[in-house]
Amino acid sequence: MRRRGAIVLTFHRVLTDSEVQQTASLPGMIVRSSTFSGFLKYAAQTSEFVDLSRDPEWQPNGKLKLAITFDDGWSDNATGAYPSARQYHAPIAIFIVAEKTGTTLPFWPERTAATMDRMAKDGPGRDALYIERAIEALKELPASERELRIGQMAGTPGVLQSMGVATSVDRTMTWQQIQELHSGGVTFGSHTSTHEILTTVPTAQAEKEIVSSRDLIQEKLKAPCSLFSYPNGDCSAQVRGLVAAAGYKFAFLNQDPGVWTRDCDPLLIPRVNVCEYHLVDARGDFSPLIFNYAVVWNAAKGLLAQMWKANRQRRKNKRQTGTPGLWKQSGKNQLEKPY
Numbered sequence: 001m002r003r004r005g006a007i008v009l010t011f012h013r014v015l016t017d018s019e020v021q022q023t024a025s026l027p028g029m030i031v032r033s034s035t036f037s038g039f040l041k042y043a044a045q046t047s048e049f050v051d052l053s054r055d056p057e058w059q060p061n062g063k064l065k066l067a068i069t070f071d072d073g074w075s076d077n078a079t080g081a082y083p084s085a086r087q088y089h090a091p092i093a094i095f096i097v098a099e100k101t102g103t104t105l106p107f108w109p110e111r112t113a114a115t116m117d118r119m120a121k122d123g124p125g126r127d128a129l130y131i132e133r134a135i136e137a138l139k140e141l142p143a144s145e146r147e148l149r150i151g152q153m154a155g156t157p158g159v160l161q162s163m164g165v166a167t168s169v170d171r172t173m174t175w176q177q178i179q180e181l182h183s184g185g186v187t188f189g190s191h192t193s194t195h196e197i198l199t200t201v202p203t204a205q206a207e208k209e210i211v212s213s214r215d216l217i218q219e220k221l222k223a224p225c226s227l228f229s230y231p232n233g234d235c236s237a238q239v240r241g242l243v244a245a246a247g248y249k250f251a252f253l254n255q256d257p258g259v260w261t262r263d264c265d266p267l268l269i270p271r272v273n274v275c276e277y278h279l280v281d282a283r284g285d286f287s288p289l290i291f292n293y294a295v296v297w298n299a300a301k302g303l304l305a306q307m308w309k310a311n312r313q314r315r316k317n318k319r320q321t322g323t324p325g326l327w328k329q330s331g332k333n334q335l336e337k338p339y
């Protein structure tokens, strides 16, 4: 991996221990502040940080290359992650949801989790795993159907606040915070206008999410916005086409872990999702061993699959055209039986 490319990490939230007690975000989105500092300290010593505001340098220099990204634009990115990143001179890129800035409980998974958690306290028990599975099932539905079901659960911020759910930690950055971080060197990209999963909405709506978010970010920051990340990491050939037409330079996935190599489609760059249990040992301290196992090795497995797929495509093209070295980018589910 040191020779071939960079690992792009996806973080969401960096929370203090007391914020962890209050949040409705699922564990897969959370890293504790002390863990994040421990990770940055280790990474600063052993790796090279990649600045996503510049074109990648593919020259190997013997160190593992790491890019740090955040999805959603939570306010803790400004209060928790940014000060640590500055301390360790780590460039970060944050993908914001342009029409959901400065909002409490901006996204339906937190609203749903908060509602279900509240219902559990009042009635029959619903454990964390149940809530997580329910949210994954809701992600599969068309957006309109999902809204209907969530509405039936009274999962709106107003209703939740009247139920007394503690929500103050679950809010997104304001434009003022975003502008301050931007002046401090943070790179901002789009994560759509309202965080719709783009494969579950009509094409015209997906296009609007992709285009108008970019326009708004550029207007507010008075700077180009050339990076995009797909909500929930979900993409299709059609959605990729819309992102290309909108003029984005790099777009990031978050489904199958992998490595960003020279051969990658610049609009389908794999990332590795990182949360607390990918980083800490049994005592809760940052562990290089766990990080290397849960993050770096996972990316390596993805890289092997990428290389195998590219190699197979190259052979196939050679058989078809007699021209070596030419290969088309293949789709996500085109892995066939090994031979």
Ligand SMILES: [Zn+2]
Pocket (backbone or CB within 6 Å): 071, 072, 191, 195, 231, 232
């Ligand atoms: Zn997101």
